[in-house]
Amino acid sequence: MNFSENWLRELVEIDADRDTLVRALTMAGLEVEDVTPLGECLEHVVVAQIVAAERHPQADRLQICQVDAGLGQPLQIVCGAPNARIGIKVPLAIVGAKLPNGVAIKAAKLRGVESNGMLCSAKELAIDADASGLLELPSVAPVGQPLATYLGLPDASIELSLTPNRADCLSLHGLAYDVAALFGSAVKLPAAVAVAVSSDARRGIRLEAGKDAPRYLGRVVEGIDPSARTPLWMAERLRRAHLRPISAVVDITNYVMLELGQPMHAFDNDALHGDIVVRHSRSGETLKLLDGSDARLDEGFVLITDEQQVLAVAGVMGGHESRATETTRNVFLESAHFAPAAIMGRARKLGLHTEASHRFERGVDPELPRRALERATELLLAIAGGKAGPILVAENIADLPRPAPVALRRARLKRVLGVDVDDSEVTRIFTALGMQVTIHPDGWQVVAPSSRFDIEREEDLIEEVARIFGYDNIPTLRPSGALALAVEPETRIGELALREQLAARGYHEAINLSFLSLELLTRWGFTDELVSLANPLSADLAVMQPSLLPGLIEALRHNRARQQERVRLFEVARVFAAGDPPRETPSLAIVACGNARAEQWGEPSRALDFHDLKGDLDALIAWGGEPARWSVDATSLPAWLHPGRGARVMRDGKTVGYLGALHPQLAKALDLGADVHVMELALEPLLARRLPLARAVPRFPTVRRDIALDLPEEVRWSQVEEAVRQALGERLQELRLFDRYSGKGVEQGRKSLAMGLILQDASRTLTDDDADRCIREAVAALEQTCKAKLRG
Structure with a gap:
């Protein structure tokens, strides 16, 4: 935002020199990025x-x-x-x-x-x-x-670097209110003038874009002098705002935009056909813009059209064919309100950045269009003559934003700022900023002007008081130290502790962007319930991540390309799925490749396999104290997982994640060049922990019995363990698998599992008969559920 210092001083009394003004603006959050003195040393x-x-x-x-x-x-x-x-x-x-x-x-x-x-x-x-x-x-x-x-x-061109929430200061009138509040003065804005209607020229307006374009005003001005030149005072103010004077009609719309903050456009009325229609674009539509470029439009744009052609991209730029030229005698002035979300990112899609889009995507006062139209008409008649038709209005009142009252508590203001601000000063600040103030016993109720989209909650009002009162006037105090200690629930493991545990197991934490390319996700097979960004940073960052693994694998590829053969990474972040609103799920992902152990002399090197990653999972599960609630299953695996070396992870029978080797086809497509093992789990089930309860140390000894069973090859260990635990209940303290054999002496399609049962009773010492009975019960259960046979 560039503006003339002299112009600002005409609108508000400023009893300060330029340096003081510049510092006051910066300290109030309106950062002055540059000051260019103009017209100094012009004596003689x-x-x-x-x-x-x-x-x-x-x-x-x-x-x-x-x-x-x-x-x-x-x-x-x-x-x-x-x-x-x-x-x-x-x-x-x-x-x-x-x-x-x-x-x-x-x-x-x-x-x-x-x-x-x-x-x-x-x-x-x-x-x-x-x-x-x-x-x-x-x-x-x-x-x-x-x-x-x-x-x-002399004068100065001052450039402000405004934050996106201060769109109201993209105009001289909006800026004048802040300056008046800062210097305790009053704004001197010219009175709004309603131009006398001297023509009956009309044109119909139809709104078909819903809440994206709830208000559109227009006016036909006939018989203007196309040779009229922009007056010097206006041209100079435009130049000092870094806008090049073009023609009287265009300069007037730009001047009103700078003065009031309302972007406008002037069409050649003779180039229009029938009604003006404000609608959404249709896929494949094109428009030649004012700068001569051809815009290819998708369905995300709002357009201004007539009954035969597209006239403009709403809030961005007008079309070339309907522009006002040096021969235009009849113009149609447009002044509208567009929802910020409907304009946001549209200019960037077309490779543009215009003054209009810069304002509309941040928010323009919905009450400005009529005032701006009257002001532009007044200037046009004064400079180029002509006859003004009536103001034509189309609006959907229900879709227009309405400022809501916001309460500010006196005690809250003092607590946040750490200083007493007089009630009269608080009231003066809000009033000077154009707000409606009602004083209550415990504070104030404030209704912001329609131009202040950023005033939504109590903290916003506190910020207004702080920046106008002056940050320099707020003392620097040491914290009192009265901190409320957060109570960590014993039934939940902290995320930091989880990270430390993974780091202790040899993993490095990775932090990736939450955005991925659609092409990469399609390669992985993620095509459903994707959350696409309306305004992505780039085409490669257009979709919110539905899984942590694609981004984490890219980090692994990056490391392998730099001679890191053994890579072990983890990430704790959120994944996203489509919904209203989109669903966010905290997740943990692990990727690993290379040798199972770091290079050493104590044991031979061995490639990482499924069981190494399963061991890491078991360690994390054991931390929660309820390993019996967890199980793995080799069915219903996703397409990106190896069908023979992958597993589905369940807690209480509900799927919470997957682990295993990447599918060979995917690994080849990603050019990984080696077996890569991955794991992804929903975070909350993993952080759940059994409430620690104190128990007496058992007084009676344990008894161990070993058995060997002949089972079908397809029977999983988890089925065996579940059957034995259900059969023996609390008498079984631990079940250890210490041998697996298949080959000579074992039928083809079957395997032998040798296991140790650790038995104990809390009330007495188990006898040999008790232990033998437990073994018989366990074997009977396994024969019935797992088709097992006891080996001699």
Whole structure:
């Protein structure tokens, strides 16, 4: 946001110099990024007119000009500017002047011809960057008048770096309220004028974009003078705001945008056909824009159309064919309110960034369109003449945002700021900012103006008081130390402790972006319930991650490409699934490849396998104290997991994750080049912990009995363990698998499992008969459920 300092001072009383103003704006959160002084050191620079000119006899590119500077006699000036010609009025630095660039003007001879001054460009006077020729002044400029007086100089172009929530300060009027509050003064805004209607020219308006475009106003102005020039005062204010003057019609809409904050557009009314229609775009539509580029539109845009053609991309840029040109005599002025969400990111999709989109995507006052339309009409009639038709209005009142009352408690204000602010000062601040204030016994109730989209809750009002009262006026105090200690629930393991446990097991934590490319997710087979971003940072970051594994595998690939053969990574983050609102699930993911152990001399190297990762899972499960509630199953595996070396992880019979080797086809497509094992689990079941209860140390000894069973190959260990535990109940303290055998002596398709049963009774010592009975019960259960046979 760039603006003229003098323009701001016309709208609000500022009893301070420029440096004080700049510091006050910055400290109030309106950071001043740059200040460009304009028109300093212009003493002895006056308005002059070239009354005669002839070619220099010794130089083809120089002219000998006779210049009237209001001194009684013309001055002879040698000039090399390409636009120097008889009749134009230009700035003249007379002998004795010293220009902002340090050049001192003296009488001199150029190629043998005397020159008594210098005709200047805007750049030489440090009021603009244009150095292509002399600065041409309007024909009505008074000859001999000091240039600084005529152009309203000195001045400064001030650039603000505004945060996205302060869209109200993208206008001089909005900025004036903040400045008035800062300096304890009052704004001096011109009164709104309703232009007299002198024409019956109308055009229908239809709203078909729902809540994305709830208000659209228009007006036809007939018979304007297309040759009318933008007045100097307006052109200068536009230049100092870094906007190039183009034509009277366009400059007026830009001026109103700077003054009030409402972007507007002017169509050539004769190029329109029938009603104006505000609707959503249809896939495949195109529009040639004002800058000459062709915009290809998808279904995410709001368009302004007539009954035959697309006229503009709402809130971004108008179309080339319907623009107001140097021959336009009848214009249709548009002034509308568009929802920020409907404009957000649309300009970037087209490779654009416009003043209109910059404002609309942050939020424009929904009450501004009528006022802006009246102001633009007033200026257009004054500059270019014409006859104004009635204001045409189409609106859906229910879809327009309405400011809601926000309460501010006096005690809360003091607690947050740490300082007492007088009630009268708080009321003054809110009133100066254009807010409606109602005083209550315990504080204030405030209704923000419709331009302040950022005032939603009590903290927003506290921020307003703090920045206007002055952060420098808030003392720096040490914390009192009265901190409330958070009670850590004993039934939940802390995430930090989980991270420390994984780090202790040799894993490194990775932190990845939560966005992935659709192409990568499709390769993994994630196509359902994806959450796509409406405004992605790039095409490769367009979808919220439905799983942590694709991003974590990319980190593994990055490390392997840098000669890291043994990689072990984990990540704790959220995954996302489509819904209203989208569902977020905290998750843990692990990826690992390379050797099972770090390189050493104590044991031979061995490649990581499924059981290593299963061991890590068992360690995490054991931490919760309820391993019996967990189980694994080799059925219903996702497509990205190896069908023979993967498992589904369940808690209480409900699937909470998966682990195993990546599918070979996926590993090949990702160019991993080695077996990679992965695990992903929902985080909350893993963090659940049994409430610790104190128990007496058992007084009676344990008894161990070993058995070997012949079972079908397809029977899983988890089925065996479940059957034995159900049969023996609390008498079974532990079940240990210590051998697995298949081959000679065992039927094909079957296997032998040898296990140790650790038995104990809390009330007495078990006898041999008790232990033998337990073995018989366990074997009977296994014969019935697992088709097992006891081996001799």
